Every structure is written in structure tokens, then in C-alpha cells.
Amino acid sequence: MRPRLTGLADLPPDVERPRYDRAAHGLGILHLGLGAFHRAHQAVYTDDALAAQGGDWRILGANLRSRDIPDALNAQDGLFTVLKRSDSDRARVIGAHGPAIGGDAAAILRAACDPAIRILSLTVSEKAYGIDRAAMDADPAHPAVAADLAQPQAPQGVLGITPPPWAARRDAGTAPFTVLSCDNLPDNGALLRAGVLGFARRRDPGLAGWIADHVAFPATMVDRITPATTPRTLADAQALTGHGDLAAVETEPFSQWVIEDHFPQGRPAWQAGGALFVQDVRPYEAMKLRMLNGSHSLIAYAGQMLGMPHVRDTMADPALAALVRRHMQAAGATLPRGAGLDPRSYAAALLARFANPAIAHQTRQIAMDGTEKLPQRWFAPAAELLRQGGDARPFAFATAIWLAWLAAQDQAPDDPRGPALLDLARQAGEDDAVLTRSVLALPGLAPADLAGHAGFADAVRQAVTHIRRDGLRAAMATELAP
Ligand code: CS2
Numbered sequence: 360m361r362p363r364l365t366g367l368a369d370l371p372p373d374v375e376r377p378r379y380d381r382a383a384h385g386l387g388i389l390h391l392g393l394g395a396f397h398r399a400h401q402a403v404y405t406d407d408a409l410a411a412q413g414g415d416w417r418i419l420g421a422n423l424r425s426r427d428i429p430d431a432l433n434a435q436d437g438l439f440t441v442l443k444r445s446d447s448d449r450a451r452v453i454g455a456h457g458p459a460i461g462g463d464a465a466a467i468l469r470a471a472c473d474p475a476i477r478i479l480s481l482t483v484s485e486k487a488y489g490i491d492r493a494a495m496d497a498d499p500a501h502p503a504v505a506a507d508l509a510q511p512q513a514p515q516g517v518l519g520i521t522p523p524p525w526a527a528r529r530d531a532g533t534a535p536f537t538v539l540s541c542d543n544l545p546d547n548g549a550l551l552r553a554g555v556l557g558f559a560r561r562r563d564p565g566l567a568g569w570i571a572d573h574v575a576f577p578a579t580m581v582d583r584i585t586p587a588t589t590p591r592t593l594a595d596a597q598a599l600t601g602h603g604d605l606a607a608v609e610t611e612p613f614s615q616w617v618i619e620d621h622f623p624q625g626r627p628a629w630q631a632g633g634a635l636f637v638q639d640v641r642p643y644e645a646m647k648l649r650m651l652n653g654s655h656s657l658i659a660y661a662g663q664m665l666g667m668p669h670v671r672d673t674m675a676d677p678a679l680a681a682l683v684r685r686h687m688q689a690a691g692a693t694l695p696r697g698a699g700l701d702p703r704s705y706a707a708a709l710l711a712r713f714a715n716p717a718i719a720h721q722t723r724q725i726a727m728d729g730t731e732k733l734p735q736r737w738f739a740p741a742a743e744l745l746r747q748g749g750d751a752r753p754f755a756f757a758t759a760i761w762l763a764w765l766a767a768q769d770q771a772p773d774d775p776r777g778p779a780l781l782d783l784a785r786q787a788g789e790d791d792a793v794l795t796r797s798v799l800a801l802p803g804l805a806p807a808d809l810a811g812h813a814g815f816a817d818a819v820r821q822a823v824t825h826i827r828r829d830g831l832r833a834a835m836a837t838e839l840a841p
Pocket of ligand 1 (some may be wrong): 543581582583584585651652655656724725726732
């Protein structure tokens with residue numbers, strides 16, 4: 360490996376770099392979850408905001424458990440490369456990050472007590488929150504929530520990590536930080552607020568009341584397709600910057616961030632990077648979750664079944680591309696009218712993004728954690744469609760592909776409920792009606808009226824049988840026949 364990226368002085372001229380004096384800006388954000396998505400998204404917006412309007416808004420990054428990326432960032436003075444992939448690759452070095460914390464809850468708690476920290480942002484993935492979404496409450500059965508309720512002074516999870524610093528800040532007369540969830544969850548601000556309050560109420564009702572009165576939880580919609588970093592990412596970043604970088608990420612050119620503008624302790628000028636501040640994020644979020652992520656999940660399971668490792672491969676397959684277009688259209692029909700959305704042009708842009716030949720986004724990666732993703736991607740819109748008397752067939756077919764994929768697994772899928780899913784598939788054996796009924800009945804997966812809808816379940820069951828008997832290609836041909 361070439362010398363590590365530790366400064367900006369000897370970067371080639373065509374590598375974009377921070378357009379501000381890094382040392383002149385203090386920390387203002389504590390960010391939990393240093394995955395590739397955060398580095399390709401919020402960090403870039405923050406870099407733009409610092410260049411445009413300055414402020415003490417650099418980011419103290421933290422991982423609750425893993426140390427790899429924090430260690431890499433600490434060895435690189437917080438610098439890392441974002442590789443933007445399209446016809447040609449462009450490298451940009453991001454300067455918004457300061458020091459990073461890896462797997463050290465006590466250090467995270469200390470940082471969160473620092474009055475300079477005015478925003479706590481999170482990209483921890485759907486499954487890490489530990490929130491019972493149907494009850495809008497902390498889920499005491501979630502391993503991290505259970506552990507943190509038992510040992511609140513040594514928290515391991517998202518819900519447990521905030522009450523101790525809030526108690527300290529309240530007692531010291533320091534204003535609370537704003538909490539910004541940047542995960543693909545519906546109404547993520549309100550959801551996280553409900554989870555945090557539910558957690559705090561079990562330990563310290565007085566503190567829960569204080570949080571309810573004082574802490575802001577703005578909602579966000581985040582979007583940038585960011586495949587997991589591979590050795591190729593690191594090699595290409597090194598070729599462009601001339602430096603080894605173990606925190607490099609690759610991403611697509613497109614990026615979008617829609618944020619509810621509710622930051623009592625201030626915020627960076629993220630609009631400088633193109634972020635949109637609105638009163639109500641929900642229409643944007645529904646469009647993104649249902650059209651982009653919903654199609655992604657369809658692509659992921661169909662791609663896995665047809666032996667297609669990347670999203671771009673599925674777009675090159677006319678039948679599968681037609682199925683995806685049909686799904687996007689059905690998802691678009693569930694969106695609120697009069698909110699200024701344009702689902703048709705959004706769908707056209709998505710198809711082009713999915714087809715980007717420079718982006719190797721693995722279907723295997725997107726297929727993970729289905730039970731955490733599918734409720735908002737497929738089951739909520741399908742239930743709404745049925746309530747309005749609409750045709751939920753595209754959602755039934757997508758569900759059937761997931762179940763047929765599941766039935767073909769010989770080990771538990773990568774999903775927090777993987778073992779339970781495998782058990783259900785084994786118990787159902789060849790009985791597709793049992794498989795359909797039992798999976799749809801998993802608590803919190805599908806709204807009760809969808810899970811109990813005989814017409815929907817029957818459409819799913821028939822399609823599962825068709826796929827398992829004749830193969831996905833044949834079932835798709837029947838499904839798409841005029
Ligand atoms: C994907 C998302 O892995 C997945 O489930 O659907 O990560 C998707 O790439 C992003 O939400 C795009 O913004």
C-alpha cells in the first residue's frame with residue numbers, strides 16, 4: 360500500500376478536497392454508525408456545509424462495536440476518499456470528520472455530554488434500533504435493549520446510549536442535542552423518539568418527561584446508492600489519490616437528503632450540499648422507501664434466484680426490468696396526491712440509477728434483513744392499496760419471490776429473524792399455503808388486515824407454487840403476460 364492518506368498537501372490536482380481550514384472548525388456532531396453510507400452521504404453534505412458557511416460542525420464518528428473504520432480514520436487524521444463512479448471515477452477527499460471512537464461506550468457517553476455536541480446523528484441500520492414499530496415503544500425483547508435496561512450505565516445499543524448523557528446535561532443545565540436518525544425507516548424521527556421515550560420511561564420516568572419536552576427528533580429521507588467497499592474500491596481510490604485509504608467508499612453520482620427543519624440547537628448549512636429542508640418529510644420518504652427500496656428488495660430476491668450478483672445485471676434482463684417497472688408503478692400509485700411528487704420521472708431516474716454499469720451493488724447485500732425492510736417497502740403500501748380497493752398483485756408477486764427464495768435456503772438467511780424464518784420454511788415443507796400464512800403472520804411484519812386478507816394470501820400462495828414448480832422465469836412470463 361502507498362503511504363496512508365494523512366494530509367491534503369500532496370494530492371493530485373484533480374482530486375477534490377476540503378475547501379475550508381479544517382483546524383478552524385470544532386466538533387458539533389456525534390455520529391453513530393460509520394458505515395459506508397454515512398461516509399458517502401452525510402459526511403459529504405457536512406463537508407459542503409463547512410465550505411459554504413463554516414461553523415463548529417465537524418463530526419465525531421463512533422461505532423458501538425466495530426473498530427476497523429474508527430481505527431482507519433484515526434490513522435488518517437479523519438480523512439477519507441469518496442469515489443464517485445459513473446463513466447469515469449472521480450475522487451474527493453472529505454475533511455468533515457475529526458477523531459473517531461470504536462467499540463468504547465464509555466468514550467461515546469463522555470462525548471455525548473460535551474456541550475459542543477449539538478446533534479447526535481445515526482446510521483445504524485434498521486435492525487439496530489430495537490423499537491417495536493407496531494406498539495411505537497422500545498422492544499424489551501431486542502438483545503441490546505434488554506441488556507441496556509439491565510445495565511444502563513454500560514449501554515450497548517442505540518436506545519440505551521442517550522439517556523445517561525441527557526440526565527447529565529439536564530443536571531448541568533446544558534441544552535440537549537438534537538437526534539437525527541438517517542436510516543431507511545418510516546417516520547424515523549417520530550419512531551426513534553417513541554423508542555427512546557419507551558426506554559427512558561422504564562428506567563426514569565422523570566427523565567422521559569424531560570426528553571419529551573426538550574429533545575427534537577427531526578425526520579429525514581436519505582438516499583445514495585452505496586455498495587459495500589471492496590478491495591477494488593480501495594485500489595481504485597489509491598490509484599486516484601496516490602494514497603492508501605482504509606476508509607475509502609464508492610458511491611453513485613446521485614445523492615438526496617430531505618430533512619425536517621427542526622434543530623433547536625442549530626445545524627450545519629447542509630443545503631449547501633443540496634439538502635432540502637421541509638416541514639413534512641413523509642411524502643418524500645414514502646416515495647423513496649416504496650419505489651426505490653421496494654424495487655431494490657424485489658431485485659435482490661429475484662436476482663439471487665436467477666443467479667445475478669448485481670443490481671445492474673437485473674436491469675439488463677428485459678423480463679426482470681419489466682417486472683421492476685411494474686412494481687415501481689404500483690408503488691407510485693400508493694403515494695399521497697397533491698404533495699408535489701412526480702412518481703413517473705422518479706421511476707425513470709431510478710431505472711437509470713439501477714442500471715449504472717459502474718456500480719456493482721450486490722443483490723446479496725440488499726437481500727439481508729428482509730423482515731426489517733419489507734414492512735415499509737412492501738407490506739404497508741400493499742395494505743393501503745387493498746384498503747382503497749386497489750390491485751396489490753405486484754406486491755403479492757414480490758412477496759412470493761421472497762418466500763420462494765426463502766424456501767430454497769438450506770441455512771438461516773442473514774436476517775435477525777433468520778432462524779425463525781428457516782424454521783417456518785422447514786415446517787411448511789411443500790405446503791405453500793402454510794408457508795405464506797405463517798410468514799405473513801410473523802408479529803410486526805405485515806399489517807393485520809393484509810396478513811388476514813384471503814385474496815392477498817391466495818395470490819401469494821399461487822405465485823409461490825408456480826415459482827417453485829416451474830421456476831421464476833416461467834412464473835414471471837405468466838405474471839407479465841398481457
Ligand atoms: C438498499 C439500500 O440495502 C438496501 O436495502 O435498498 O441500502 C439503498 O441502496 C439505499 O437506501 C439507497 O439510498
